[in-house]
Amino acid sequence: MSEHYDHVVIGGGVMGLAAAWQLAARGRSVVLLERFAPGHTRGASHGATRNMNNAYDDALYLDLYDEALGLWNELAETSGERLLTLCGLVTHGDQAVVTAAHDALAARGAATELIDAEAAAARWPGMRFSGRVLVNRDAGRIHSATALEVFAAEARRLGADLRFEHRVTAIAAAADGVVVTGVAADGEPFRIEAGGAVVAAGAWSRELLRDLVALPALRVTEEHPAHFTPQPSLREPGAEAWWPSFNHVRTAPSAGPSVGAVYGMLTPGEGVKVGFHAVGDEVDPDARRFRAPDLARAALREYVAEWFPGLDPDTAAEISCTYTSTESGRFVLDRVGPITVAAGFSGHGFKFAPAIGRVLADAALGVAFPPEPFRLAAH
Structure with missing residues (x-):
């Protein structure tokens, strides 16, 4: 039997959590599926700190940084948690x-x-x-482990359903969106139908999107x-x-x-x-x-x-x-049909996460495509 949501987010690292938070904040029904347990060490989002680094000469990243800085501060105020230390x-x-x-x-x-x-x-x-x-x-460090907890807590507060230890095995396009199937930690299969999917699966992106999206070399x-x-x-x-x-x-x-x-x-x-x-x-x-x-x-x-x-x-x-x-170090942010892709963060994405969550939500909702240099055709 299928469950139905407006959006399914695949991947519970910082980018998936940020996307779920943004989509839930806009009143959409959201389920997030993460293969491993919260805070796991198998991917790219774990650990206590990250650089809050604005040493860029590219206006695209500097705009994204300024937006992210404002959103980090808003999240800190809303949650009551310290998320940044601007120690320089x-x-x-x-x-x-x-x-x-x-x-x-x-x-x-x-x-x-x-x-x-x-x-x-x-x-x-x-x-x-x-x-x-x-x-x-106006730079320093992010309290990254705390940030993951805050994104999850805020997404849940806004109504998102976060399911850890749920491994997605297949994503299929459907007439009115996507069908996502997989297996939970207890061995029970699941099937979810949604109007669209945000795939933020890190190192597993190519495996999940192989037959759906022509990704650049990752x-x-x-x-x-x-x-x-x-x-x-x-x-x-x-x-x-x-x-x-x-x-x-x-x-x-x-x-x-x-x-x-x-x-x-x-x-x-x-x-x-x-x-x-x-x-x-x-x-x-x-x-x-x-x-x-x-x-x-x-x-x-x-x-x-x-x-x-x-x-x-x-x-x-x-x-x-x-x-x-990616070969260029630029992120991959795009929408292909009902699938919104977030991949290739190349070791410098975490600090931008709240702004990237906004970009992904805009794309998933059809409000706006991501900036052109991040889109698939630019890679």
């Missing part, structure tokens, strides 16, 4: 990238400045810097940032509060063959997260190692030893997550 963001390294981001932000009147490496090291003595340093004050990699313990001199009460979030955009001559851009932020109670961006091995999301290769571990340790005098490089507490990346 520092970006250094490739001077062309740093300058372009600064100029784009300054043109918008953003709270930003450029300082030299010596001044930055004096301000943040636990870090080393290369070249001029971009400082953004590369699924396993990434391994780690938390590092501050040195004793930076463990005094209140000392951790000064850690900004950071980006190090390494230029080709200084970056080793397995080392790309570097990012990170403080995770209170866990240390400072440091990670190489998008350098992991390509994987089957159902057959991961959940462990970095020894060479990658050694490279991260060496990087921390060189660039973070305020961290103990021998204290790495490794994390494992997936990136699902």
Whole structure:
């Protein structure tokens, strides 16, 4: 026997939850189906912190950032939970990238400045810097685990039905929408009919959409940032509060063959997260190692030893997550018939989640298509 909803959302990571929240807020009946338990570690949305990073020179992302910042603050006020800590963001390294981001932000009147490496090291003595340093004050970190809980709670409060441990096995187009079938944790099959589906399935996007949507190439990699313990001199009460979030955009001559851009932020109670961006091995999301290769571990340790005098490089507490990346790094946001697609967030999507939830709801309801550069034809 089928159940009937206006919309079915497939995927209960941050993007699926944001879409369910937005659709429910517009009075639609919504069911969300997530293959794993809440807070699981199999995808890309788990963990306590993410960068709230506005170091972009592209107006598309900066517009999305400004919208997301406003929505994060609204969610925090509505829920009573702290979702952001705007402790600042520092970006250094490739001077062309740093300058372009600064100029784009300054043109918008953003709270930003450029300082030299010596001044930055004096301000943040636990870090080393290369070249001029971009400082953004309307940036910092997201309390990402709390954010997932708030999206879920708000979606439920607005009437959405969130079902975890419900694995979707097939999506089929129907005359008046879609039919979604699968199996619940207790082995019981389910069948749901809906006017449309939002598919935000991360590393499993291609598997679910294979016969329905012509996706661009999506590369699924396993990434391994780690938390590092501050040195004793930076463990005094209140000392951790000064850690900004950071980006190090390494230029080709200084970056080793397995080392790309570097990012990170403080995770209170866990240390400072440091990670190489998008350098992991390509994987089957159902057959991961959940462990970095020894060479990658050694490279991260060496990087921390060189660039973070305020961290103990021998204290790495490794994390494992997936990136699902497009060749360009741009997201895939589009609607094809009754199916709205959200995929390929390429390791930099979380901060935009509330705004992306709005974009997906607009597309699913036929209010507006997503911005052209995110649509399938642009990839």
